[in-house]
Amino acid sequence: MSTFSASRYTTEYQAIAATLPGQALVWLKELRADALEKFSAHGFPSPREEEWRYTNVSVIEKKLFATVSRETPLPKLQVVDAEWLKSFQLEDTWSVVLIDGHFSAEFSDLDGLPETVSVMGMADALTKQPELLETYLGRAVNNTEHGFIAFNTAWFTDGLFVHVPAKQVLEKPIQVLHIVTQSDVMAITRNVIIIDDMAEARIIESFAGVGDNNYLTAAVTEVFVGRNADHSLYKMQSESEKAYHFGGIYIKQAQDARFTHHNFAFGGLLARSDIHVDLDQASECELNGLYLGVNRQHIDNHTRIYHLKPHASSREIYKGVLGDRARGVFQGRVIVAEDAQKTDSQMNNRNLLLSNEAEADTKPQLEIYADDVKCGHGVTVGQLDEKSIFYLQSRCIDEETARNMLTFAFANEMVDKIKIKSLHDKVLEQVLVRFPQEGVEKSWL
Amino acid sequence: MLTIKNLHVNVGDKPILKGINLQINPGEIHAIMGPNGSGKSTLAHILSGKSGYTVTAGSVAYNNKDLIDMAPEIRAREGVFLAFQYPVEIPGVSNIYLLKAALNAIRKHQGLSEVDAMDFLTLVKGKVRLLEMDEKFLYRAVNEGFSGGEKKRNEILQMAILEPRLCILDETDSGLDIDALKIVSEGVNSLRSPDRSFVMVTHYQRLLDYIKPDFVHVLANGQIVKSGGPELALELEEKGYSWLESDQVAA
Numbered sequence: 001m002s003t004f005s006a007s008r009y010t011t012e013y014q015a016i017a018a019t020l021p022g023q024a025l026v027w028l029k030e031l032r033a034d035a036l037e038k039f040s041a042h043g044f045p046s047p048r049e050e051e052w053r054y055t056n057v058s059v060i061e062k063k064l065f066a067t068v069s070r071e072t073p074l075p076k077l078q079v080v081d082a083e084w085l086k087s088f089q090l091e092d093t094w095s096v097v098l099i100d101g102h103f104s105a106e107f108s109d110l111d112g113l114p115e116t117v118s119v120m121g122m123a124d125a126l127t128k129q130p131e132l133l134e135t136y137l138g139r140a141v142n143n144t145e146h147g148f149i150a151f152n153t154a155w156f157t158d159g160l161f162v163h164v165p166a167k168q169v170l171e172k173p174i175q176v177l178h179i180v181t182q183s184d185v186m187a188i189t190r191n192v193i194i195i196d197d198m199a200e201a202r203i204i205e206s207f208a209g210v211g212d213n214n215y216l217t218a219a220v221t222e223v224f225v226g227r228n229a230d231h232s233l234y235k236m237q238s239e240s241e242k243a244y245h246f247g248g249i250y251i252k253q254a255q256d257a258r259f260t261h262h263n264f265a266f267g268g269l270l271a272r273s274d275i276h277v278d279l280d281q282a283s284e285c286e287l288n289g290l291y292l293g294v295n296r297q298h299i300d301n302h303t304r305i306y307h308l309k310p311h312a313s314s315r316e317i318y319k320g321v322l323g324d325r326a327r328g329v330f331q332g333r334v335i336v337a338e339d340a341q342k343t344d345s346q347m348n349n350r351n352l353l354l355s356n357e358a359e360a361d362t363k364p365q366l367e368i369y370a371d372d373v374k375c376g377h378g379v380t381v382g383q384l385d386e387k388s389i390f391y392l393q394s395r396c397i398d399e400e401t402a403r404n405m406l407t408f409a410f411a412n413e414m415v416d417k418i419k420i421k422s423l424h425d426k427v428l429e430q431v432l433v434r435f436p437q438e439g440v441e442k443s444w445l
Numbered sequence: 446m447l448t449i450k451n452l453h454v455n456v457g458d459k460p461i462l463k464g465i466n467l468q469i470n471p472g473e474i475h476a477i478m479g480p481n482g483s484g485k486s487t488l489a490h491i492l493s494g495k496s497g498y499t500v501t502a503g504s505v506a507y508n509n510k511d512l513i514d515m516a517p518e519i520r521a522r523e524g525v526f527l528a529f530q531y532p533v534e535i536p537g538v539s540n541i542y543l544l545k546a547a548l549n550a551i552r553k554h555q556g557l558s559e560v561d562a563m564d565f566l567t568l569v570k571g572k573v574r575l576l577e578m579d580e581k582f583l584y585r586a587v588n589e590g591f592s593g594g595e596k597k598r599n600e601i602l603q604m605a606i607l608e609p610r611l612c613i614l615d616e617t618d619s620g621l622d623i624d625a626l627k628i629v630s631e632g633v634n635s636l637r638s639p640d641r642s643f644v645m646v647t648h649y650q651r652l653l654d655y656i657k658p659d660f661v662h663v664l665a666n667g668q669i670v671k672s673g674g675p676e677l678a679l680e681l682e683e684k685g686y687s688w689l690e691s692d693q694v695a696a
Contacts, residue, residue, distance in 0.1 A: 409537025
C-alpha cells in the first residue's frame, strides 16, 4: 500500500538528486542511497508500527509535496518581510533562518559569534566541515530508524550546523528559524549540533509557516552533548494550521553531560515530534513538553529515554491541553539497560480535555533490565477540577474566568520553565493566541 | 446581617440540615459546634454556595437579599468569605495574582476602579507581616506545597485583604499547632469590627480560647439543639456532646 505512494516520491527524487548538497562526498552519497532504498521499500511509517499506532501519516503520501530547489529564486520571498519574521525572531540571539528548506544568509545574523564556534547552513558545512560531519551525521539516529528518518536522510536540502568547541560557553542563545512560505512544498532539513566537552550552549528551533499554507516540514536534528557539557534545546512549533510537521530530535549525551529539552507543540494540522535521548554514565536529562490542540489538530509526541550506563537521571513532564476535536498523543518510553544501575527516572504526562470530543492517547512505558533503580511514571487525563473552580468562585472569580484561569495555569507551568526571557514571552503569546477566550489576561500567567 | 429561617438542606435524598434558625447581627461572633456528622460543614458550604446541596425548605437572607439564589462569586463580592477547612491548591496561579483579581472583582462590584498597584502591594505586605508569613508566599502558586498551617494562614491572609462583611471559618483550628493557632487567631481578632460578623464552625473548643464568641450554638443531627454564651463552650468541653444528642433524642 504505502510502497506505491512512496514510489511516487522516489520517482520525483531522481529529478532533484543532483541538486542536493554534498554531491562531492562519497560517504554522504552512500548514506543517501542507502536511505532512499529503505524509504522505497517501506515508505512513511504506518499505524501498524507500534511507535506510530496513534498517528496516520498516509495523507502525506497521497499528497506528494515537492522540494524547493536552491537554484530557483524564492518566488514568494517577498512575503517574508522583516516585520513578519520579527514576530518569530527573538531579540538578543544569534539567528539562523532557513526558508523553504534553505539557509538564508540575508536574514541570518551571526555577528559577534566567537571565531572558534561554527554556526552555518548544512549545505555550507558539508563543504567546509566534511570530516566532522562524516563522523556525526547519521550517528545519533542509528537505532531509531523509521520512514521519516530515511526520507530525511535521502531528501534533505539544507539545515543547521552548530559546533561549539570544548569549554566554550556561548553567552547568547542561537535561534534557528525554519520558515515555509509556500503551499504544496516540503522543507526537509537535517540539523547537526555538536557541543563538545565542558561547553555550554542554548539553541532554539522555531518552526513557522505563512498563512494557512499546506506544506510538509520534516526536520531531523542530531545532537551530541560532550562530557560534562551543558545544552538546552528549545523547540517552538507553530506551523500553519494546515501544515504537516515531523520533527525528530535524537540526542547522545556523553558522561556527565546535562541536557534539557523544551517542546512546545502548538501548530500544524498533523504534527509529530520524536525526542530520543541516549544517556551515558551520570548524565542528566530533562524533557519538558506542552502540546495545545484546537479544532481538528493531531499532535503526537514520542519520547524515548535510554539509560545505557549507571547513575544517570532523567526527568520528563509532558502536558497537553486539548479542545474542540483535537487529539493529543503521548508515547513515552524509558529503557533502563542491564548495566544502568542507580538510574533515577521520573516520567509524567498530564492531559486536560476541554471538550467532550477532544481525545488524549497516552502510553508511558518503562522497560527496566537493571535491578537497582528508581523509576516512576504517572499519567492523568481529565477535566478541570470542580473543587478548584469553586475555590476561585469563592474568591470572587466568576466560573468562566475560573475555568480559563485554571486552563492557562495548567499550561503556564510549562511555559514558566523557559529560562530565556524573550522566548518565554513569545511562547506565552502563542499560548494566548491559541486560546482566545474572552477575558483572558496576560497577568494571570 | 444574616437571617437563617427554618433551613432544610439535602445532599441527594438525605436530609442533613433539618430546620436551622439563626440570627447573626453586625459585629457578632457565633460559634457553631457539634460532633462529626452534625451538619456543621454543610451549613458553612450552603452559606458559601458550594454545589451539591439542595435547599428543600426555609430561607437565608444576607443583608435582606436571598443568599441561596446568588452565585458563589456574587456572594463573595457581596462580602461573604469562606475560610476553607481544606484550602485547595491551584498550581500555576500565584497567590498575589489571585488576591489582586479577587480584590478588583469586589471593587468592580462596588463600582470602584481597580486598585492602584502600589497601594495594593503596601496593603498586602502589611497583612503578610500581621500573619507572620514570608513574603515569598505571595509569589508562590496558591496553597501549592504549603503545610496545613500555612494554608490556614493563607486563608486568613485573603480574608484580611478582602475585608468581607461575613466571615465563615470552617474548622480553621483543625490541623494547627498552638503557635499557628495563636497567629491565626490574632489575625481574626484584628479583623473584628462593629460591622463585620463571624461564623466559626468548629469541632474543638480550643479555638474559642483565642477568639471569644458572643454566642455558641450546638448543632446535632441537623438542628441547633442548644444556644448560649461562651460558657456553653466550656460546658461542652467538660461534658462532651453526648448529653445534648441524647437530650434531643428524648425531646
